[in-house]
Amino acid sequence: MTTAATTPRSLNPLSRTLCVLKRELAGYFVTPVAYVFIVIFLFVTGVFTWSKDLGGFFDRGQADLGAFFYFHPWLYLFLIPAISMRLWAEERKQGTIELLMTLPIPLPAAVLGKFLAAWAFAGIALAMTFPMWVTVNYLGKPDNGVIVAAYIGSFLMAGGFLAVGSFVSALTKNQVIAFVITVVLCFGFLISGYAPVMDMLSGWAPAAVVDAVAGFSFLTRFDSISKGVIDLRDLVFFFSMIAVFLFATAIVVDAKKA
Amino acid sequence: MIEIKHLVKRFGPFTAVDGVSFTVQRGEVLGFLGPNGAGKSTTMKMVTGFLTPTSGTAVVAGHDVSKEPLKVKQVIGYLPEGAPAYADMTPESFLNFVAGVRGLKGRAKTERIEAVVRMVHLEGVMRQTIDTLSKGFKRRVGLAQAILHDPDVLIMDEPTDGLDPNQKHEVRSLIKSMAATKAILLSTHILEEVEAVCTRAVIINRGKIIADGTPSQLQAKSRFHNAVTVTVRNASGGAAAVRGDLRSLGGVSDVQEAPGRNGAVSFLVLPKGGRAIIDEIGHHARTKGWELDELHAEAGRLDEVFRSMTAGEGVKA
Numbered sequence: 099m100t101t102a103a104t105t106p107r108s109l110n111p112l113s114r115t116l117c118v119l120k121r122e123l124a125g126y127f128v129t130p131v132a133y134v135f136i137v138i139f140l141f142v143t144g145v146f147t148w149s150k151d152l153g154g155f156f157d158r159g160q161a162d163l164g165a166f167f168y169f170h171p172w173l174y175l176f177l178i179p180a181i182s183m184r185l186w187a188e189e190r191k192q193g194t195i196e197l198l199m200t201l202p203i204p205l206p207a208a209v210l211g212k213f214l215a216a217w218a219f220a221g222i223a224l225a226m227t228f229p230m231w232v233t234v235n236y237l238g239k240p241d242n243g244v245i246v247a248a249y250i251g252s253f254l255m256a257g258g259f260l261a262v263g264s265f266v267s268a269l270t271k272n273q274v275i276a277f278v279i280t281v282v283l284c285f286g287f288l289i290s291g292y293a294p295v296m297d298m299l300s301g302w303a304p305a306a307v308v309d310a311v312a313g314f315s316f317l318t319r320f321d322s323i324s325k326g327v328i329d330l331r332d333l334v335f336f337f338s339m340i341a342v343f344l345f346a347t348a349i350v351v352d353a354k355k356a
Numbered sequence: 357m358i359e360i361k362h363l364v365k366r367f368g369p370f371t372a373v374d375g376v377s378f379t380v381q382r383g384e385v386l387g388f389l390g391p392n393g394a395g396k397s398t399t400m401k402m403v404t405g406f407l408t409p410t411s412g413t414a415v416v417a418g419h420d421v422s423k424e425p426l427k428v429k430q431v432i433g434y435l436p437e438g439a440p441a442y443a444d445m446t447p448e449s450f451l452n453f454v455a456g457v458r459g460l461k462g463r464a465k466t467e468r469i470e471a472v473v474r475m476v477h478l479e480g481v482m483r484q485t486i487d488t489l490s491k492g493f494k495r496r497v498g499l500a501q502a503i504l505h506d507p508d509v510l511i512m513d514e515p516t517d518g519l520d521p522n523q524k525h526e527v528r529s530l531i532k533s534m535a536a537t538k539a540i541l542l543s544t545h546i547l548e549e550v551e552a553v554c555t556r557a558v559i560i561n562r563g564k565i566i567a568d569g570t571p572s573q574l575q576a577k578s579r580f581h582n583a584v585t586v587t588v589r590n591a592s593g594g595a596a597a598v599r600g601d602l603r604s605l606g607g608v609s610d611v612q613e614a615p616g617r618n619g620a621v622s623f624l625v626l627p628k629g630g631r632a633i634i635d636e637i638g639h640h641a642r643t644k645g646w647e648l649d650e651l652h653a654e655a656g657r658l659d660e661v662f663r664s665m666t667a668g669e670g671v672k673a
């Protein structure tokens with residue numbers, strides 16, 4: 099037939115990852131879901147930041163984005179599962195998982211490609227908040243280093259949540275269930291360092307357990323990053339979370355293909 | 357090209373595929389036949405590396421699917437049951453994705469996609485989302501995806517299921533046009549498909565192979581193999597006399613009435629043990645002075661072979 103088929107084909111895992119990433123990312127934008135998502139994200143961050151009662155941006159008397167980032171964890175709690183719920187559940191529901199898994203794509207490439215697409219999408223939504231950054235610079239003299247750190251922290255936190263969501267999405271073909279379970283899990287990761295929870299735990303659990311639980315808190319780690327302190331341990335934490343949950347995703351996808 | 361070795365798949369206590377072995381050579385089109393739930397799809401999913409066998413394995417183009425699944429996946433073009441495709445993509449973006457994954461690039465990629473699109477007649481719908489396509493077009497998208505890299509091994513799970521007769525004919529022509537250079541395994545429960553495109557058929561029932569041979573070898577197992585239809589225009593003694601005469605012949609096991617035309621009487625004469633009895637009947641007709649409208653022997657009926665072998669099975673959808 100044609101020569102196209104007889105030319106040797108590379109089996110480069112990176113290029114396969116990119117293929118999956120590109121397909122997946124384009125998939126977000128062919129439906130209105132992506133646009134709705136971005137609008138909601140921008141609207142809600144805006145409302146939280148600028149409203150008098152919530153963020154109190156104008157009452158703070160200082161030009162920074164503290165109010166803006168303060169709400170990110172809570173916003174992500176609901177928005178990130180909405181992105182991640184379809185990652186694998188949709189493949190299984192449509193039956194395309196059989197197609198995907200019988201194409202010459204290594205499983206890690208498929209898992210990573212999908213995750214990176216979701217992360218890139220979250221990154222795009224986050225990047226579209228840049229007018230806020232411009233605004234604070236117009237209104238005053240913010241510490242832009244702190245703002246950059248907070249953006250990085252926010253993006254890392256989104257990645258952590260997405261990895262959890264990817265894992266949950268691999269467990270079911272029902273997106274609603276995937277959404278709910280992801281919210282619950284992410285909520286756990288958020289509040290594990292929250293003072294009332296810690297107080298409750300420290301009443302009976304050994305100190306090591308309390309510390310371990312606190313160590314898993316997305317909230318405390320995001321808080322410290324968004325104050326401008328980028329601690330290597332926090333970076334390692336988020337990347338480890340992502341790695342562990344993507345690994346778990348691969349195991350579940352492999353075990354539950356049928 | 358495809359070597360299936362003692363494949364077994366259990367789902368919990370249930371054995372869906374139970375020690376299936378067969379091979380498919382280049383140039384062969386193997387029809388994998390069986391009632392619903394026989395284990396056809398499960399077997400194919402193991403060969404294509406989607407499901408891990410409980411035991412046994414498949415070797416495709418020299419690569420063991422349990423050891424080198426990616427190599428196997430590169431060699432195979434696979435159309436899963438129902439031709440799944442990403443519903444919110446267009447055939448254009450979908451085929452581009454598959455081509456990219458298959459390692460096609462640049463001009464070679466564009467040209468190959470164009471060629472395949474022409475082969476399966478997708479030209480008119482390339483920019484329409486797949487979920488708005490008719491069943492026939494969706495199936496073609498699935499076929500296009502499977503043959504995009506001109507694979508040496510083509511595995512298709514019920515490629516014509518749910519298509520109208522014209523579409524079935526088109527798909528079969530396409531398969532036949534590719535048959536010479538590939539090893540093709542297709543599953544079906546449509547018997548005419550086997551006669552139309554397959555060089556060999558394997559019948560599976562309850563996870564076990566119960567027959568393996570060319571369509572004519574399978575037809576030879578039929579009660580109707582070498583059965584003769586005879587239509588007599590001038591049956592002097594009436595139908596009963598002709599029937600009696602036929603029944604008295606040595607090779608005949610049974611004589612069944614068949615619909616006659618214009619006052620002629622017609623019978624279907626079944627042989628004993630598949631013997632060729634047409635000569636004997638012809639000879640008898642001449643001695644009796646019968647004027648014959650019709651005298652012909654059958655090769656056999658695959659559907660009857662299939663039904664008798666898989667009797668009582670496969671009523672579940």
Ligand SMILES: Nc1ncnc2c1ncn2[C@@H]1O[C@H](COP(=O)(O)OP(=O)(O)O)[C@@H](O)[C@H]1O
Pocket residue numbers: 356367370372390391392393394395396397398399
């Ligand atoms: N994932 C699964 N879990 C449990 N049983 C299954 C699974 N997949 C298939 N089966 C069962 O295995 C049998 C064979 O199925 P299948 O291979 O799809 O049959 P066919 O394709 O011949 O119609 C059926 O009884 C089916 O219900």
Ligand SMILES: [Mg+2]
Pocket residue numbers: 393396397398437513
């Ligand atoms: Mg099937």
